[in-house]
Amino acid sequence: MVIDSMGPHAATGQVLVNCSVFDGTGDSSLSDQAIWIRSDGTVALVGDRQDVMDAAGANPEPTTVVDLAGGYVMPGLINMHVHLGLALPGAMSASLDRDNPAALALQMAGNARRTLLAGVTTARLVGETDYTDFTLRRAIRAGTVPGPRLFTAGHALCCTGGHGHDSDGLEADGADGFRRATREQLRAGADLIKVCVSGGLAGEHEAIETPQLTDDELSAVVTTAHDWRRTVTAHAGPADVIERVLALGVDGIEHGYQLTPEVAAEMARRGTWYVPTITVSRCREFFEEHQVPAWMMERALGAGPRHWESLQHAITAGVRIVLGSDMPPDAPFDGTTATVREMEFMAEAGMTPGDVLRAATSRAAEWLGVSGQIGTLTPGAVGDLLVLDADPAADVSALRTMHAVVQGGRAVRDDRGHWAKGRTA
Incomplete structure (x- = not known):
């Protein structure tokens, strides 16, 4: 089954920076990561901040940089x-x-x-x-x-x-x-x-x-x-x-x-x-x-x-x-x-x-039956993600600190205003 990324998407691509990432597949979160989400709401790349910024910058699509202020990111x-x-x-x-x-x-x-x-x-x-x-x-x-x-x-x-x-x-x-x-x-x-x-x-x-x-x-x-x-x-x-x-x-x-x-x-x-x-x-x-x-x-x-x-x-x-x-x-x-x-x-x-x-x-x-399409933060997956203050891979109670929800690359909840403060790359 092939799924779409749901409803309206963000107007531009996004690079989420200053975050640690649990990608939904391993046992731990990786620090100093960045996530590039295309304007169609799918994940293009997750990895080292500079590598992701360079890859997004080489793409002609307009991109917004969103600083997550040290937050922990995991799949929705x-x-x-x-x-x-x-x-x-x-x-x-x-x-x-x-x-x-x-x-x-x-x-x-x-x-x-x-x-x-x-x-x-x-x-x-x-x-x-x-x-x-x-x-x-x-x-x-x-x-x-x-x-x-x-x-x-x-x-x-x-x-x-x-x-x-x-x-x-x-x-x-x-x-x-x-x-x-x-x-x-x-x-x-x-x-x-x-x-x-x-x-x-x-x-x-x-x-x-x-x-x-x-x-x-x-x-x-x-x-x-x-x-x-x-x-x-x-x-x-x-x-x-x-x-x-x-x-x-x-x-x-x-x-x-x-x-x-x-x-x-x-x-x-x-x-x-x-x-x-x-x-x-x-x-x-x-x-x-x-x-x-x-x-x-x-x-x-x-x-x-x-x-x-x-x-x-x-x-x-x-x-x-x-x-x-x-x-x-x-x-x-x-x-x-x-x-x-x-x-x-x-x-x-x-x-x-x-x-x-x-x-x-x-x-x-x-x-x-949709492995790789949802439930992970890996290239090709839909950009569904949560932002937390603590590491869920260390303690699942970290989910009590959730303050942002993104579905298909679009922030549907942004308690701290991270997306409102985004800047053009």
């Missing part, structure tokens, strides 16, 4: 588990009129803008309502509204009464029913397929352990999606269900609340991707603020210890882990955003800073 974040129309049971659902397409579209557009300003320049949507996500994706690509680059599954697929049936799920039954539901998402333009194979945290009449699809139903989804060269990711909690769906060929697991060492090892052997979304079982303040019902809070927080063990099993086994918050990416959480707190939890569970940063950048891009 890729959040792989996002619901821009999220409405948990309780006050959130009561405040959202899902029967009003305009209201839903405006909420999703507002959430998209806040997500971008929080440093998430690309998001993977894994369940939205009434195909509004596809309209929003087109609007963001056209530059009509600001937001992250979107990869979307359309509706999540579930059985009748299954997980998500009362929110973003599309109900189906039987192999033919799920085959049709999959094709409906593909017809709308889905980049991937999301299927709910067990219960979860937000379904009142289910348990995390409740299996919800038969083998022939899931096989119909996987076969159809793979025929169309789309990946399939599964909302799945219990180990026995995950073990069964791995054998049926799913490409990724969302949540995995109850992984065992044996199932984690099988995921690693198969190269299955894992999005732990560890924040969703550790966010009491968020639940209280949004007045979720007691049954959901009890279930979610009660799942926390076992969920944490699952993440650690996956780390030990060498499972391919990527970042996903499930909570709104920009939601205030423990003094930062849900996205950054998810990364901190991943580090606390045992991942190295480099592993966490790659999970949020280049590894996520790999799963999306």
